[in-house]
Amino acid sequence: MRICIQGCQNGGMIDLQQTKMKINLSGMPLTSLVTLYSRAKISKEHASLFNDAKAVELVEQIDYCFSLLEKSGADFTLFANAARAMQLDKRVKAYIKEHPHVSVINLGAGFETEFYRVDNGIIRWYDLDLPELIEVRKQLLPETDRSTCIAKSFLDPSWCQDINTENGLFMIAGGLFRYFGETEVHQFFSLLADRFPGCEIVFEAESKSSIDVDGSCGAYGVGWNDDEPEKKDAMQAEYMKAFENAWKMFFPQVQKDMMIGALTTSTRPQSAKWDDFETWWDQLSAQEKGKAMSDFFFGFTCGCPLEDASEMTVWDNRITVVDQFPLFRGIPRDPSLSKSIRQFMDYTDEKGRIKIFHVRV
Incomplete structure (x- = not known):
């Protein structure tokens, strides 16, 4: 401190x-x-x-x-991040209502505070993340007699020995899986089926269309079809303004160089200065802009896109789909929300680009 x-x-x-x-x-x-x-x-x-x-x-x-x-x-x-938390909260609350003594584990917990939002006074809670992040988390959110931190990767099977599943297990993973490939995610679900048969897990999934190079702008599919030019241009302009601010004030030089170096477009900016980036951007085709923004989205693209939860049953026949629904289902398009937020909510759900999956293994 x-x-x-x-x-x-x-x-x-x-x-x-x-x-x-x-x-x-x-x-x-x-x-x-x-x-x-x-x-x-x-x-x-x-x-x-x-x-x-x-x-x-x-x-x-x-x-x-x-x-x-x-x-x-x-x-x-930013609203999409909160919306994901809203949907996971609903699922956890519904599950613990039926299973009040269950153990819940949040994979890739970061600084998530869901335990404080859903605690029924009985559940056993675990927050799992990488050691360097858990070290900070424990200082900000100290463990209690019912909440424990696990400083391990979710891909390290030894974490399975660190939890008490006497009263069952429910899991949440937020947006964790987008950072890993299908092989790694597949292996993880097979691990769950081997070690915790009957457990349930809820997580966010992006569709393949979220990372398609289609002239929209970003791995989250921020954009609209060509037959909706006004909406598409407005969303793209807002995204680019935010990206400009991030480039000038947020990204360190080493990250800018890394992002430019990882570009899959046929050309690259002459330097990491925003003016050079903007000149380069204006010369790109719509297709290349889509490709560039996928490359630039926090330096990541979704490693394991899924159109439908049923695709997971091909990985392992022990996986059963409980439910799946669009990210913003049931969240009011409140007039207090900005127009761009409400447009994004409608667009994302209409195109099925981001969903919440609930499965049992």
Whole structure:
């Protein structure tokens, strides 16, 4: 713990009064701060839809310039993170209502605070993530007599020995699987079937169309069809503005170089300066723009896209589909939400680009 004296760059305020925790994360673990901030932001602005008081509290405790995330993330992508939490909460609450003593494990937990939102006072909860992230998590969210942290990769089968499944097991995985290939995800589900027959798991899945090179803009499928040019142009403009802010203020030089180096387009920007990037971008075809934005989406593309949960039954016949539904199903298109958020919700669900899968093994 330390006194926050650095503040934000570009004119941010410096706080000499409040004790905050300085954390340094990069790469995939950094996305945990993005999802944490998303939940806090939506909780403060749209509490009638979603309320994560613990996320708001954590954002206040962490010495990090969250305003960079505000500027570098389009509103609709931040809302999508909160929407995923809303849907997982509903599934966990429904399950523990029928199985009040069950053990629940959150895979790739990051700074997720679901335990505080769904706890019935009886369940046993486990949060699993990489050691460097769990080390920070335990300082911000100390373990309790019913909540335990496991500092391991979900691909390390030894975690199976660290949990008590006497009263059954329910699992959530959020957006974890998008960072891994089908082979790894397939092996993980076979492990579950071997070790925990009868357990259930809920997670987010992106469709193959989410990463298609179709002239839209981004691995989340942010865009509209050519027969809807006004909506498509508006969404693309907002996404690009957020990306510009991220490029100028959020991405370190080494990450910019890495992202440029990983481009699969026929040409690349002359340098990592935004002006050069923008000149290069304007010269790309619609197809290449789609390919570039897939390459640039946090440096990742979805490694295990799925159109339908039934595809998983081919991996292993012990997998049974309980349910699947669009990400924003049942979430009101509240007038307080921005137009771009409501458009994104409709577009994503209409095209089936992001879904929640619930399966039993």
